[in-house]
Amino acid sequence: MFTSHDGLCSIGELAEHAGVTVKTVRFYSDRGLLPEASRSAGGHRRYGPDALERLRLIRSLRALDLSVSEVHRILDDEDEAGGSALEAAVAGQLRELGTRLKALRWREAGLRLVQECPAGERADRLRLLGAVAAPPSTAPLARFWRGWLPPRMPARSTAAFLDAAVPQPPDDPTPGQVLAFARLNAFVTRPCTGGEQRRPAVHRTAGARGSAVLYAGLAEAYELAGAQLRRGRVPYAGEALDGFVAAYAGAYGTRDTADFRRLLAGQLAVDPRIDRYWELVAEVLTAPGGPVEPTPGSAHDWLLGALVAQSGAAA
Template sequence: MPASGSASTTDGLWTIGELAEQAGTTVKTVRFYSDKGLLPQRGRSVGGHRRYAPDALERLAFIRSLRNLGLPVPEVRRIVDEQAGSQGVLEDAVAGQLRTLGSRMSALRWQESALRLVQESAPAERAERLRLVGALGTPPNTAPLAGFWRAWLPPRMPSKARAAFLDAAVPQPPDAPSPAQVLAFAQLCALVSRPCPTGPAAHPTQPAAHRAAGARESALLYAGLAEAYDLAALRMRADATPEAGDALDCFVATYANVHRCRDTPSFRRELARQLSADPRLDGYWELVAVLHTPQGGHPEPTPGTAHDWLLAALDTPLAA
C-alpha cells in the first residue's frame, strides 16, 4: 500500500484504485468522471489500465465538491475546463444553481401548503378544494390573470401603460404561502377562467367612465389612477376613513382630464353615479387582498380596495 500522496509505480503515476483510495471514494466514481471526460488520465499501463498523475487528486476533489453542491455534470465540465482562465464561469454556475434551488423550494412550499389546505378542509369542502389547487402548477404562474386583464383593458392602450397596469393588478404568488393564500390564488385563477356572459343581457366589462378614453387618454387614465391609488394607500395604511384630500383630487382630476371636463360639483356627482353603476370586480380584489396579507399582519391596499376608498371619499362630500 503506497503512503499517502505517493504512487506505487516507478513512473510516479497512480492506478485508478490508488487514486480512488487517496480521494476516499470508489473506483466506480473515478471511472465515471473519467468516462465523462472530467478527469483526464495521463496514460495506460502495459496491461491497458488507466494511470493518473498526482494532480488528478486535486481535480477530483474539486469535481466532487461541485457535484455535492448539486451542479449537473455539463456545468461541472464547463467549470473545470475553464477554471484556470475565468472565475466568472464558476460564479455563473453557482448563481444558476441557486436560482434552480429557489424554484424547487418554492414549488415544495406551495405543494406543502396545498396539501395542508386539503388536510384541514371540512370533508364537504375537500373534493372541491382539491380540484381547485390541483389545477395550479407549483409554483403557479400568473398567465391566466394577465390574460384576463389584457382582454379587459382598452385594445389600443399603449404597451408601456398596459405593462404598468398589469404589474399592479396581477398579484405575484407568495414565496411561502399559507393554505388560505393557496386557496385564494386557486380561486382567482378559476374566477378569471370562467366564460364571460354574452348576448343582449351581458354587462360590458369596461367601466362606462373609461370608455371615452382613446389610445392616448387610456395611458393618461391608468397612470393617473395608479398615482391616486398610491396616495389613497398611504391614507389607508394610516387607518384614515375615506376623506377629501390629495388622493381624491388626483382621482377626480384624472377622469376630468380624460373627459376634457373641469372638476366641478356636477362633474363629481356624475362621476360618482357612473362609478357606482360600473361593473364590479370586488370578488377579484377580495382574493388579491388575501394574497397581499402577510401572515399575522394587516392586508396591504390593492388597486381594488384603494378604488373603493376613493369612491367612498367621493360620495362623502357629495352626500354632505
C-alpha cells in the same frame, strides 16, 4: 503523493486515494473531466499528481447537484484562471432550489388545507387546488387583465398596471392564502357572463393613449389612498381624490369642475365591478394576523366613497 517511479498512478490507486470507485473515476475520465496523463504499455490509464485534487473538486461540485456539463464549464474556467462559470452555476442552482422550496411550501399548505377542512368541502377544495400549479403561475391573472384593458394600450402602461393588479404568490403561504389564490385562479378562468364582458365607459372614450394617461394617474391616486387605508382613515376629499379626479378629467379631455365630479361619481357607480377579485387579492397578500393590505380595488372604493360624499355634500 504517488510512489511509482514516474510519479503517476493507476486508476485503482487514484480511486483508493479519493475514496471512490474505479467506475466513478472512469465515468469522469470518459466525459473529459479528469484527463489521464498517459496510458501504460497494456493500455491502462495513468494519472498525474494533480488528478487527486481535481477529482476531489469534481466530487465537491457534483455534491452541489451541479450537472456534468456545468462541472465541465467550471473546470475549464478554472484552468483559464477565471471563476465566473462557478458563480453562474451556483446562482442558477440557488434559483432552482428556491423554486423547488417554494413549490414544496405551497404543496404543504395545500395538504394542510385539505386536511383541516370539513369533509363536505374537500371535493371542492381539491378541484380548486388541482387547477393550480405549485408554485402557482400568475399568467391566467395577467391574461384576464389584458382582455379587460383597452386594446392597443402602450406596453409600458399595461405592464405597470399588471404589476399592481396581479398579486405575487407568497413564498411561504398559509392554507388560507393558498385557498384564496386558487379561488382567484378560478375567478379569472371561469366563463364570463355578458355583464362581465363590459368595460368602463372611459375605455371607449379615452382610447389607448388616453387610457395610458388615465391609469398612470390612477396609480398615483391609489398609492395615496392606500396610505390612508393603512391608517384606517374614512374616505375624505384631499390630495388623493384630486389626483383621482384629475386622471379621469385628463382621459375625458375636460376640466375638473363640481359638475364633472358629480357626473363622474354617477358614471363610476354604474361601471362594471369586480369586487370579488380584489377581495381575494387582499386575502392572498395579507399576512396571518396582520392588517388587510390595500389593493387597487379597495383604494378605488375608498376614493369613490370620498367622491360620492363630496358630490352629495355639494348638491
